Amino acid sequence: MNASAWQMLLEGAWTTVWISGISIALGVVAGLIIALIRIAKIPVVDQILVLYTSLARATPLVTLTLFIFLSAPTFGINLDRNVAGILALTLNTTAFNAEIWRSAFRNFSRDQREAAMAAGMTPWITFRRIMLPQMVITSLPGLINEMSFLIKGSPAIAVIGIVDLTRVTNRISAVTYEPLPPILVACVLYMAVIGCLVWLQRIAERQANRLAV
Amino acid sequence: MSNWEILWSARDQFWVGFLRTMEIFGLSISVAFVIGCALLYLLEGSRPRLTVPLRVFIDGMRMLPFLILAYLLYYGLPSFGIRLDAWWAGVGALAVYHGCYIGEIFRGSRITFPPGQVEAAKAHGFTKGKMFFRLILPQIVMQTRPLLGNQLIYALKDTAFLVIITVRELTAAANSLSGTYFIPTEAFIVVIGFYWAVSVVMEVIIKQCGRFSAKRGFDNA
Amino acid sequence: MPDANPSTAGHRENDRSGATAVAIRNLSKSFDDVEVLRDVNLEVKKGDVVTILGSSGSGKSTLLRCINWLEQPERGSIHIAGERIGMTDEGRAMSVKALARVRAKTGMVFQGFNLWPHLNVLHNVTEAPIHVLGKSKHEAETHARALLEKVGMSHKMDAYPNTLSGGQKQRVAIARALAMQPEVMLFDEPTSALDPELVGEVLAVIKDLSAEGYTMVIVTHEMAFSRAVSDQVVFLEKGLIIEKADPETFFTNPSTERVRKFLERND
Numbered sequence: 001m002n003a004s005a006w007q008m009l010l011e012g013a014w015t016t017v018w019i020s021g022i023s024i025a026l027g028v029v030a031g032l033i034i035a036l037i038r039i040a041k042i043p044v045v046d047q048i049l050v051l052y053t054s055l056a057r058a059t060p061l062v063t064l065t066l067f068i069f070l071s072a073p074t075f076g077i078n079l080d081r082n083v084a085g086i087l088a089l090t091l092n093t094t095a096f097n098a099e100i101w102r103s104a105f106r107n108f109s110r111d112q113r114e115a116a117m118a119a120g121m122t123p124w125i126t127f128r129r130i131m132l133p134q135m136v137i138t139s140l141p142g143l144i145n146e147m148s149f150l151i152k153g154s155p156a157i158a159v160i161g162i163v164d165l166t167r168v169t170n171r172i173s174a175v176t177y178e179p180l181p182p183i184l185v186a187c188v189l190y191m192a193v194i195g196c197l198v199w200l201q202r203i204a205e206r207q208a209n210r211l212a213v
Numbered sequence: 214m215s216n217w218e219i220l221w222s223a224r225d226q227f228w229v230g231f232l233r234t235m236e237i238f239g240l241s242i243s244v245a246f247v248i249g250c251a252l253l254y255l256l257e258g259s260r261p262r263l264t265v266p267l268r269v270f271i272d273g274m275r276m277l278p279f280l281i282l283a284y285l286l287y288y289g290l291p292s293f294g295i296r297l298d299a300w301w302a303g304v305g306a307l308a309v310y311h312g313c314y315i316g317e318i319f320r321g322s323r324i325t326f327p328p329g330q331v332e333a334a335k336a337h338g339f340t341k342g343k344m345f346f347r348l349i350l351p352q353i354v355m356q357t358r359p360l361l362g363n364q365l366i367y368a369l370k371d372t373a374f375l376v377i378i379t380v381r382e383l384t385a386a387a388n389s390l391s392g393t394y395f396i397p398t399e400a401f402i403v404v405i406g407f408y409w410a411v412s413v414v415m416e417v418i419i420k421q422c423g424r425f426s427a428k429r430g431f432d433n434a
Numbered sequence: 435m436p437d438a439n440p441s442t443a444g445h446r447e448n449d450r451s452g453a454t455a456v457a458i459r460n461l462s463k464s465f466d467d468v469e470v471l472r473d474v475n476l477e478v479k480k481g482d483v484v485t486i487l488g489s490s491g492s493g494k495s496t497l498l499r500c501i502n503w504l505e506q507p508e509r510g511s512i513h514i515a516g517e518r519i520g521m522t523d524e525g526r527a528m529s530v531k532a533l534a535r536v537r538a539k540t541g542m543v544f545q546g547f548n549l550w551p552h553l554n555v556l557h558n559v560t561e562a563p564i565h566v567l568g569k570s571k572h573e574a575e576t577h578a579r580a581l582l583e584k585v586g587m588s589h590k591m592d593a594y595p596n597t598l599s600g601g602q603k604q605r606v607a608i609a610r611a612l613a614m615q616p617e618v619m620l621f622d623e624p625t626s627a628l629d630p631e632l633v634g635e636v637l638a639v640i641k642d643l644s645a646e647g648y649t650m651v652i653v654t655h656e657m658a659f660s661r662a663v664s665d666q667v668v669f670l671e672k673g674l675i676i677e678k679a680d681p682e683t684f685f686t687n688p689s690t691e692r693v694r695k696f697l698e699r700n701d
Contacts, residue, residue, distance in 0.1 A: 054409070054412075054413070055405065055409055057366065057412065058366065058369075058370070058405075058408050058409040058411075058412035058413070059370070059405050059408055059409065060369075060370040060371070060372070060373030060374070060384065060408060061370070061373070062373040062374055062376060062377065062384055063373050063384045063387070063401065063404060063405060063408065064405075066384065066387070066388055066397075066401065067397070067398075067401035067402075067405065070388075070391055070397035070401070071391075071397040071398035071401060074395075074396075074397060074398055075398075109548075111544065111546055111548040112548055112550055112551075114504055114544070114548065115542070115544060115548035115549075115550070116550075116562075117502075117504065117534070117537065118502050118504060118537060118540065118541075118542035118544075118611075118620075119537075119538070119541075119542075119561075119562035119566060119610070119611075119614060120534045120535065120537045120538025120539075120562060120566040120567075120614065121534060121562060121565065121566055122530055122531055122534045123530055125534075125565050125566065129561060129565055130550055130552075130561075133552045134550075134551070134552045137552065148276075151278070152277070152278040152279065153278070154278065155278045155279075155280035155281065155374070155377075156280075156373075156374065158280070158377060159376065159377055166278065166280050166281050166284060169281075169284060169288070170288070173288065178292070179284075179288040179289055179291075179292065180288075180289045180292040183281065183284050183285050183288060183289050184285075184289075186281055186284075187277055187281055187285070190276065190277055190278055190281060191273065191276040191277065194276040194277075195276055198276070210594075210596060211551050211552060211596075212551075
């Protein structure tokens with residue numbers, strides 16, 4: 001592999017990282033919002049969200065990405081590839097994150113909530129000051145795990161022509177006629193990124209365990 | 214003709230794609246299950262020198278995207294003179310990849326397996342192999358079934374990646390139909406419906422297994 | 435707004451003016467079909483210590499939890515320092531904000547401590563004063579330090595709850611409740627979850643508070659403690675108050691056979 005091949009690989013890695021990063025950030029926040037809406041149990045809205053969760057769990061990312069990218073123009077929307085990719089990844093990860101947030105909310109200690117109420121806290125203050133900080137800590141391991149899944153799913157965006165870390169190996173071997181080296185380097189780069197997340201997840205788990213006493 | 218009528222007239226292509234996907238899924242997940250069981254057996258400790266390399270292999274696989282493994286088999290193996298067609302590369306990648314995940318699921322459950330049962334079996338003169346197949350494996354499979362169910366759904370979803378290495382499966386069918394007739398929305402809604410239906414059916418089956426296993430007392434083991 | 439001066443916070447020494455801190459009238463409550471409180475009437479004067487005794491399942495914890503509306507009674511009324519809790523005077527349910535405001539007049543100490551594990555000791559105590567009473571951080575912390583000193587926990591200010599013993603946790607929980615400068619302190623079996631050797635340190639703190647004139651309602655199983663701190667002892671049986679007396683009378687000459695048996699058994 002020559003210098004330009006290395007540069008292409010790093011560009012591919014960057015594409016994977018920034019598109020995944022934006023989707024993760026959006027997905028974590030959107031997941032919390034959806035979890036809270038589901039906890040409020042608003043009729044009809046709740047059923048729609050249940051259906052969304054079920055569909056998002058079952059729909060392959062490749063299929064979802066193609067669906068969004070190809071059908072948007074038929075509604076008169078011209079989606080940039082990157083936007084379509086981010087949208088697909090976000091729609092997928094949000095559903096999983098919402099479940100993580102929701103279970104953190106449901107498993108929250110009733111005793112602690114009572115202590116907050118007894119101290120005269122309104123439900124909003126209780127949520128913001130007592131529940132949310134702890135929900136973040138208890139959800140973090142699950143959320144980080146879901147981030148790894150998102151990165152492992154991110155090559156799906158290659159299907160609409162985004163040159164991510166997986167797709168770029170094709171581009172390189174089209175020039176060098178040696179497909180194996182770039183694929184192996186891509187493997188190592190993926191392992192580095194996901195290895196970092198696994199490590200962070202362990203730290204987050206330790207924090208969460210410390211809380212659960 | 215409305216868009217839906219066009220789709221109806223092209224129903225054979227969906228059906229073929231669906232069968233292709235189910236074929237790939239069924240074969241690869243069966244092999245993956247066998248790989249998972251084999252990994253569990255090999256990690257039982259009778260071959261201590263294998264333990265570390267196997268753990269590294271499993272953890273390595275779990276840090277890779279599925280597609281890059283499919284690339285490795287499809288584009289990379291020819292460098293060693295092994296040429297697989299896209300279908301076999303896809304099935305092989307799915308089987309190995311999800312085999313490792315299943316192996317890890319089993320390993321996690323094996324750690325919490327009550328040692329008293331193993332000792333009792335040894336005391337009754339069970340051989341290692343018999344103990345594994347008659348005692349350990351069945352209980353671990355039943356105990357991990359919710360996780361296995363999730364893994365089935367992940368594996369089903371991963372079959373769609375194979376469209377990128379040109380396998381003609383369900384998502385490929387939608388892609389080509391939407392290209393031919395320019396009705397992407399409807400074509401993909403149908404295909405997502407297929408994936409969704411299969412997932413729901415699998416979830417129901419897993420739940421039914423739960424009832425069976427509760428009856429057999431597997432859950433309070 | 436209660437007195438903001440930390441040294442006199444919630445501290446009503448020798449205040450026997452006869453003002454009522456808690457007034458419970460005709461209180462009834464059932465869980466499903468089981469009546470746990472039946473027409474309970476109780477008045478707690480400012481500066482008084484009332485202990486509630488009774489066997490388990492007698493409804494004594496439920497009665498205490500009704501006082502700050504953690505349980506909602508079906509009938510009857512509760513007034514905290516003259517203000518009705520839970521219901522408006524027109525008999526409608528209070529808004530959550532109004533309820534929170536009245537609840538802030540009570541301080542509660544739970545059997546299971548219920549400290550907030552994500553906050554250190556100091557912040558457990560300052561959290562509600564800052565975010566409910568609207569105190570400044572500085573003011574809340576000054577007050578919290580004084581209270582932690584009082585319960586003997588000032589050396590653990592920066593520790594997190596999971597590093598404390600049960601007795602230490604409960605003393606922090608007491609400081610947390612005091613920090614709200616409540617009209618009345620409610621104790622729900624404060625020593626029942628403690629190892630026997632840790633009971634003493636918590637009871638000693640509560641005794642100090644009673645000497646300082648805090649108004650307190652205490653559900654407990656500790657007879658000697660009850661006798662030592664109470665101005666009034668209440669005995670609950672199957673949701674009914676069957677004996678209400680000063681501690682001398684209650685422990686030496688109870689009027690009901692049931693209480694006599696109870697005292698014999700718990701001697």
